[in-house]
Amino acid sequence: MQLTLESLSIGYLQKHEDLVVCDGIQFSSSAGDLVGVIGSNGIGKSTFLRTLAGLQPPLKGSVSLDGQNIAGLSPKDLSRKISVVLTDPIATKNLTVRELISLGRQPYTNWLGTLSREDLTKIDQVLSMLQLEDIQKRICYELSDGQLQRVMIGRALAQDTPVIILDEPTMHLDLVHKVQLLKILGSIASELHKLIIFSTHEINLAIQLCSHLLVMNKNGASFGSPDALIQNDSLQQLFPDKEVFFDQKSKSFTFEAAP
């Protein structure tokens, strides 16, 4: 499975002039990769991920899976290729963990949404993989942020798509849970052979744990392995205002202590 972006331009269609958020994003990535999307606030990470997921149309260029443009896929076909975990809160939290994860099986169920034996096995697999068995009967509004985030990942995993896209999955989590979550994503990518693309503000963690990074800044976006991006100075350009800077030795961002 190969995801290819060709001179992708993202933004919003407006009456007079299109609002271009980012231009000329181009890369190719395949199953098993864990891709972190980093960039400062308001640079367009969410817009990028939404475009990638087919939730909004690109202004120019294309996103294709194995050579097939996703714009040409029916909603149903697309739902079997790409699943998402978004920052929007879910409309109701009055669902049990198991019910919520079961909703991920919708692209495969019949017109009434009846779960087949295969669906049930898949749900059980997801529950055990994410260690959610103990809380599967709990209702979502009782869960902590970390647990809920794992459940939402479970829902995406139950959708059984080759590509999973997550918008800031580490938001609201403490350091331990952030690391745990990113490790889970890493193991999903490598063990289940899926392509995972997520945005994050945890740049230092992303450098250590991701196989590839997409660095978005005002002039465009650069893609590559963390080491390659450190070599070619892309990371240094991430925050141009010198408030924080990239330290080559420790491979992390740092700042000068107040005098």
Add this chain to the structure above:
Amino acid sequence: MQTLFRNPLAGPFVLGISSGASLGAAILLMGGALVGGAAATYFSGDVALTIAASLGSFLVLAVVVYVASKVRDTLALLIIGLMFGSLTAALVSILSYFADSEELQRFIFWTFGSVGNLSWSQVGILSICVMIGVLISIGLIKTLNSFLLGEQYAISLGVSIARSRFWIIIATGILAGAVTAFAGPIAFIGLAVPHLCRQLFSSTDHRVLLPAVLLYGPILLLLCDTVAQMPSSAYVLPINAITSLVGAPIVIWLLVRKRKMIF
């Protein structure tokens, strides 16, 4: 509707859908004064009343859905629903001002709501409409379940939002319109019953909720009607008074609980 609007307080009455149906009915029952008497008597058949009320509810529902896609705020949507209620009420009162006393009386009695006094042919029309509405709703069960996650997730699960919205509006319009045409604008049942069912079955799955609501709605309404008829007395209270007495406390209770936004 509560699922579509992501709003625990959505219901035909609160969002002004019933008011829309009233407006349709009012134009039909009393608009004769404006158009000319002969036309009114010709058009005031049962089918016409159903169509008028359905059209009224469609119209308001379509506008509310459009506005709801612009504002994401729960409270704003409720206020908009209230405003539509007031707007249609104002139009209705203008109509009543010009109507003669007989037409006005007919309309007033209609607004009290009643589940009796229907001929078999009227019951026939109502059944057909309810059947159509329920069949569409059954077809929407899976879609509605995906809406529980929110629109963006529904899209990613392969749901076409525009098409689903359209069918939800059609089903709601037919159901609310037909029922309102024959029983009058009955308050709060539409809002309260889904919540009672969610409590009773502790489920948000529409495969459970739809049949549950279909059963418990009539049960609650008949209970209210029994109270309205006041056994062992000759008085018959307007059923709307009773349903409001039951329903209003439920709405208040929901608002108090709403801090958690559970529906």
